[in-house]
Amino acid sequence: xxxxTTVAISGGGPAGVLLGLLLARQGVEVTVLEKHAxxxxxxxxxxxxxSTQLILQELGLLEEFQGIVRGRIGGVDFGTSDGPLVRxxxxxxxxxxxxxxxxxxxxxxxxxxxxxxxxxxxxxGIVMEAETTDALFAAGSVRGxxxxxxxxxxxxxxxxxxxxxxxGSGLRESIGTELLRFGVPIDVLWFRVPRLPDxxxxxxxxxxxxxxxxxxxxEDYWQIALLVRKGSADEVRxxxxxTFRQRVGSIAPWLQGRLDAIDDWDQVxxxxxxxxxxxxxxxxxxxxxxDAAHTMSPVGGVGINLAVxxxxxxxxxxxxxLLRAQRDPGRFAKTLNPALLERVQRRRGAxxxxxxxxxVAAQNRIIEMVDSPEDRxxxxxxxxRMLLQSVAAQAVPRVFAYGLRPERVALRPQDEVAxxxxxxxx
Ligand SMILES: Cc1cc2nc3c(=O)[nH]c(=O)nc-3n(C[C@H](O)[C@H](O)[C@H](O)COP(=O)(O)OP(=O)(O)OC[C@H]3O[C@@H](n4cnc5c(N)ncnc54)[C@H](O)[C@@H]3O)c2cc1C
Numbered sequence: 511x512x513x514x515t516t517v518a519i520s521g522g523g524p525a526g527v528l529l530g531l532l533l534a535r536q537g538v539e540v541t542v543l544e545k546h547a548x549x550x551x552x553x554x555x556x557x558x559x560x561s562t563q564l565i566l567q568e569l570g571l572l573e574e575f576q577g578i579v580r581g582r583i584g585g586v587d588f589g590t591s592d593g594p595l596v597r598x599x600x601x602x603x604x605x606x607x608x609x610x611x612x613x614x615x616x617x618x619x620x621x622x623x624x625x626x627x628x629x630x631x632x633x634x635g636i637v638m639e640a641e642t643t644d645a646l647f648a649a650g651s652v653r654g655x656x657x658x659x660x661x662x663x664x665x666x667x668x669x670x671x672x673x674x675x676x677x678g679s680g681l682r683e684s685i686g687t688e689l690l691r692f693g694v695p696i697d698v699l700w701f702r703v704p705r706l707p708d709x710x711x712x713x714x715x716x717x718x719x720x721x722x723x724x725x726x727x728x729e730d731y732w733q734i735a736l737l738v739r740k741g742s743a744d745e746v747r748x749x750x751x752x753t754f755r756q757r758v759g760s761i762a763p764w765l766q767g768r769l770d771a772i773d774d775w776d777q778v779x780x781x782x783x784x785x786x787x788x789x790x791x792x793x794x795x796x797x798x799x800x801d802a803a804h805t806m807s808p809v810g811g812v813g814i815n816l817a818v819x820x821x822x823x824x825x826x827x828x829x830x831x832l833l834r835a836q837r838d839p840g841r842f843a844k845t846l847n848p849a850l851l852e853r854v855q856r857r858r859g860a861x862x863x864x865x866x867x868x869x870v871a872a873q874n875r876i877i878e879m880v881d882s883p884e885d886r887x888x889x890x891x892x893x894x895r896m897l898l899q900s901v902a903a904q905a906v907p908r909v910f911a912y913g914l915r916p917e918r919v920a921l922r923p924q925d926e927v928a929x930x931x932x933x934x935x936x
């Protein structure tokens with residue numbers, strides 16, 4: 511079957527669904543294709559940073575969003591197994607911002623909320639269990655996608671195709687560019703342990719010999735990430751669960767006693783960490799955003815938030831041109847000006863690259879310390895600690911939680927009219 515739309519978005523993650531909503535809100539016809547039947551994925555990113563909360567507020571979704579928040583983080587404590595090191599309070603990191611907490615909301619609930627809201631716009635469409643197989647080309651330009659649904663092949667012609675397929679994107683091959691890979695020395699093992707009523711509520715990171723433990727407060731449990739040297743997960747498993755529990759407990763002694771809750775390796779999931787970036791995010795007729803354009807490390811929990819920022823920038827920069835193109839009866843035989851698509855990377859590229867550089871530096875430093883001899887104290891001398899507290903504990907959380915180049919949702923013509931009507935007459 512052959513269908514048509516103005517924008518075909520392959521991938522219903524945070525980048526694809528939010529972009530669909532934002533474009534449909536402007537009147538652009540959008541079809542999102544998602545290969546899964548629902549959004550349920552365990553251990554996916556769910557740290558919704560202040561930068562994203564502001565965007566949800568601008569879209570009038572904040573109240574509904576509060577209903578799906580399962581925890582909040584107002585500060586970050588980072589220490590070593592020798593003792594505390596630095597603490598960052600988000601309220602002090604960016605006092606003028608309206609939001610000072612990282613909200614924890616299951617990614618599937620957030621996506622359901624966005625789709626519910628997007629569905630009220632007649633130009634929004636989402637097809638579940640629809641897997642994109644390749645791009646449709648004409649005259650050297652991508653003109654839509656081919657996808658499989660219900661065991662059949664379909665074609666969706668589009669003025670613009672968005673690759674929002676995430677870190678394993680197959681569609682990005684059609685951009686024909688290099689995938690830059692940055693040395694990543696870590697992998698992450700994720701698991702849950704019970705949280706006690708008297709436990710602290712902030713995010714806690716502890717650096718020890720043998721790994722880093724990051725504990726994220728999920729109200730009734732801690733989601734724990736154990737950062738280990740890349741490729742060592744099999745070794746960790748081979749050593750057995752008692753050794754694993756002992757390793758975690760020796761890095762974060764406050765978790766001892768509850769680690770017995772881990773009694774099966776099925777409870778421990780491996781995230782193979784990658785930091786990658788496309789050299790070019792677009793080609794005629796196609797643009798990659800979110801993880802498809804730049805896979806982030808879990809350090810700083812920025813993945814969703816950068817995907818959201820890409821979606822907002824894309825909608826702001828391309829929405830009006832797409833609306834104009836939509837009115838042209840010959841649109842499916844034409845190529846949208848490629849320079850327009852390049853503007854998205856020009857806007858988002860530098861902030862993304864710098865954030866990735868900070869992640870690489872942080873990971874390298876972490877692994878260097880984790881691998882240091884057992885008798886070496888991990889806590890640096892007092893002057894270094896003071897420097898870390900005054901610089902790193904303020905600047906790094908600011909970059910991660912608020913973003914280097916935050917995006918705001920552009921007003922639509924009807925919003926501007928409403929804003930003028932509300933403004934007091936002088
Ligand atoms: C284990 C884990 C933990 C993470 N923790 C955090 C965290 O705490 N905080 C944070 O901010 N980020 C975290 N991330 C990263 C975060 O989840 C991603 O950065 C974010 O989801 C990227 O959004 P996206 O929309 O670009 O891609 P994704 O969320 O990956 O969405 C891509 C979508 O495309 C669909 N898809 C793929 N191929 C096709 C196809 N051929 N046809 C149709 N659909 C397709 C997929 O099913 C998926 O729904 C984590 C990631 C993982 C894997």
